[in-house]
Amino acid sequence: MKLAVGTSLFIIAVKSLFxxxxxxxxxxxIDWKPLMKQKISTPVISADRIVTSLKLSILMALYKLSQALEITGYF
Known part of the structure; x- marks a missing residue:
């Protein structure tokens, strides 16, 4: 399934490039000004979302670990 998704994304990228x-x-x-504005702001927004996602995943993992330790009596 992963190969099919990767292949589809590759085909879409090649068709867009062509x-x-x-x-x-x-x-x-082509009016390049709007593209340049978006190019500057998009990575900042993306980086913020990545950091937030990482923080949430770490918190969820710690919560699940604490529940597992509580159930087994180690905590």
Whole structure:
């Protein structure tokens, strides 16, 4: 299943790249300013979400560990 998902994402990426290159070769005028603004803000938002997800997963793991230790009588 993982291979199928990876293959699908690869195909989508290649098709997007070909479409973008086709637009550039076709004389399409691209306004780069909105893309540059998003490029700067998107990694900051993504990094914040990654850190939050990591914190939550650690807290959940500690909570499950404390419950397991409580049940077995070690805590």
């Amino acid at each position: 479409g973008f290159v086709g637009d550039l070769q076709g004389g399409e005028i």
